[in-house]
Amino acid sequence: MKDIKTELTQKIVVIGAGNVGTHLAVALQKSGAEVVQVYSRSAESARELGQRLGVPFTHSFGEIHRAADLYVLAVSDSAMLKVLDSGMFNGHFVVHTAGSVDMEVLKNYTRNYGVLYPLQTFSKQRELDFSTIPLLIEANSHENEQRLVRLAKQLTTNVSIVDSEQRLQLHIAAVFACNFVNYMYAVAETLMQRHQLPFRYLQPLILETARKAAESESPTQVQTGPARRHDQNVLEKHRKALEFSPDLQKLYNFVSEKIQTL
Amino acid sequence: MKDIKTELTQKIVVIGAGNVGTHLAVALQKSGAEVVQVYSRSAESARELGQRLGVPFTHSFGEIHRAADLYVLAVSDSAMLKVLDSGMFNGHFVVHTAGSVDMEVLKNYTRNYGVLYPLQTFSKQRELDFSTIPLLIEANSHENEQRLVRLAKQLTTNVSIVDSEQRLQLHIAAVFACNFVNYMYAVAETLMQRHQLPFRYLQPLILETARKAAESESPTQVQTGPARRHDQNVLEKHRKALEFSPDLQKLYNFVSEKIQTL
Numbered sequence: 271m272k273d274i275k276t277e278l279t280q281k282i283v284v285i286g287a288g289n290v291g292t293h294l295a296v297a298l299q300k301s302g303a304e305v306v307q308v309y310s311r312s313a314e315s316a317r318e319l320g321q322r323l324g325v326p327f328t329h330s331f332g333e334i335h336r337a338a339d340l341y342v343l344a345v346s347d348s349a350m351l352k353v354l355d356s357g358m359f360n361g362h363f364v365v366h367t368a369g370s371v372d373m374e375v376l377k378n379y380t381r382n383y384g385v386l387y388p389l390q391t392f393s394k395q396r397e398l399d400f401s402t403i404p405l406l407i408e409a410n411s412h413e414n415e416q417r418l419v420r421l422a423k424q425l426t427t428n429v430s431i432v433d434s435e436q437r438l439q440l441h442i443a444a445v446f447a448c449n450f451v452n453y454m455y456a457v458a459e460t461l462m463q464r465h466q467l468p469f470r471y472l473q474p475l476i477l478e479t480a481r482k483a484a485e486s487e488s489p490t491q492v493q494t495g496p497a498r499r500h501d502q503n504v505l506e507k508h509r510k511a512l513e514f515s516p517d518l519q520k521l522y523n524f525v526s527e528k529i530q531t532l
Numbered sequence: 533m534k535d536i537k538t539e540l541t542q543k544i545v546v547i548g549a550g551n552v553g554t555h556l557a558v559a560l561q562k563s564g565a566e567v568v569q570v571y572s573r574s575a576e577s578a579r580e581l582g583q584r585l586g587v588p589f590t591h592s593f594g595e596i597h598r599a600a601d602l603y604v605l606a607v608s609d610s611a612m613l614k615v616l617d618s619g620m621f622n623g624h625f626v627v628h629t630a631g632s633v634d635m636e637v638l639k640n641y642t643r644n645y646g647v648l649y650p651l652q653t654f655s656k657q658r659e660l661d662f663s664t665i666p667l668l669i670e671a672n673s674h675e676n677e678q679r680l681v682r683l684a685k686q687l688t689t690n691v692s693i694v695d696s697e698q699r700l701q702l703h704i705a706a707v708f709a710c711n712f713v714n715y716m717y718a719v720a721e722t723l724m725q726r727h728q729l730p731f732r733y734l735q736p737l738i739l740e741t742a743r744k745a746a747e748s749e750s751p752t753q754v755q756t757g758p759a760r761r762h763d764q765n766v767l768e769k770h771r772k773a774l775e776f777s778p779d780l781q782k783l784y785n786f787v788s789e790k791i792q793t794l
Binding site: 289346347348369370389390391393396398402403404406428430432435436438439440441442443444445446447448449450451452453454455456457458459460461462464465467469470471472473474475476477478479480481482483484487488489490492493494495496497498499501503504507508511512517520521522524525528529532 | 551608609610631632651652653655658660664665666668690692694697698700701702703704705706707708709710711712713714715716717718719720721722723724726727729731732733734735736737738739740741742743744745746749750751752754755756757758759760761763765766769770773774779782783784786787790791794
């Protein structure tokens with residue numbers, strides 16, 4: 271029991287108060303871990319998150335707590351090396367939270383390291399149920415892996431061990447399934463604005479499309495639409511209507527062709 | 533009250549038993565309208581839907597009921613003209629359900645016509661709550677428009693009058709927001725399969741991405757990801773990882789460039 275209690279109350283410093291840092295810090299605190307401090311290079315973001323959690327905050331490297339059990343780096347990939355170069359982590363347990371950064375970038379900075387990658391899109395202002403988010407774990411030793419797994423299981427029911435190469439591939443897949451999907455929504459928004467049509471008309475369609483693919487577990491199997499039906503009449507009408515934008519027309523043609531070969 | 537009762541019990545023939553025909557027929561019957569017959573050129577589809585509704589069905593043009601109040605064409609754009617050319621609709625009220633077909637194609641076949649376009653993606657095997665689906669109406673006269681609006685309001689709370697040009701634009705927007713979105717999911721599925729990663733890892737991300745865009749009412753405003761952050765390091769890693777497929781690499785570059793100009 272003593273070990274579990276130690277685990278539940280381990281002291282964590284969250285470095286970064288952006289979308290990921292904010293959601294992770296909130297979820298960690300809710301789960302029973304002790305977030306002892308938050309850092310952000312932006313004084314305002316540091317204060318905002320610190321006050322939200324009711325914990326100390328700083329925007330100065332020199333003031334970062336020196337005796338935490340875990341340091342969670344939730345900063346941009348480029349800021350990560352600057353933080354690491356400060357040299358303060360030697361010997362401490364440090365994890366990063368990035369999809370496309372190899373775990374081994376941490377090797378030169380400490381002897382205990384790992385990755386805690388939440389596979390989700392975060393916006394500070396949106397509430398999220400963390401308990402179903404996949405948390406993908408990697409660590410430099412079996413012991414550190416077990417520490418991270420125990421911590422992750424306090425946050426979510428969805429914990430997996432994934433190596434750096436798989437995490438990179440997952441991140442690319444996520445770019446298509448989230449960022450590129452959102453860009454398609456943005457194109458739809460643009461097209462509707464051009465014709466004074468409200469974007470909310472598309473809300474039920476967007477939600478049903480996502481649910482259908484997610485529940486089917488194979489979007490390829492549930493592909494629909496004029497390209498899938500090889501309906502050349504409709505494809506031609508759409509191409510013509512997109513003549514105002516060569517780029518959108520090009521995108522329409524490219525994706526329609528790919529769908530026809532699915 | 534008599535008028536309302538007549539409206540509620542009007543006799544409808546549904547022509548087509550595909551995804552749209554099936555969902556519309558089920559919703560019409562649930563709403564209190566009397567689906568007196570279903571037709572499909574496929575005997576099997578006709579029987580399947582007829583038995584589901586407990587109403588007569590046929591796969592022969594010659595047997596289509598001649599005295600219905602409304603004929604709903606839910607067939608592919610190319611099959612529509614064949615059905616119309618049968619000449620049976622003269623004088624009857626006929627609507628089609630297609631996004632990209634001008635209402636006026638019906639003009640040569642009858643003097644009462646219109647469009648009932650449900651803005652949703654339908655699969656026979658999925659249950660759908662019809663009550664929030666946008667139903668977009670067009671008709672050749674004010675009287676017919678009012679008849680369709682009354683009928684549509686029995687099916688959904690979300691009824692609008694939209695002309696053929698706007699409906700075409702909406703359909704194109706829907707292709708991006710649904711069919712192209714699903715293609716992006718399919719690409720993600722392919723990438724994950726290549727690395728023995730289960731597609732279900734992406735489920736929470738897919739659902740949250742859709743909810744975020746739908747609730748924001750402006751996906752452009754909530755765009756995230758490496759391209760949006762102009763994170764060239766990550767973009768370069770992803771391009772490299774996609775070298776195995778020139779087409780996916782091309783798509784990745786194209787959409788990433790567009791996102792960077794949002």
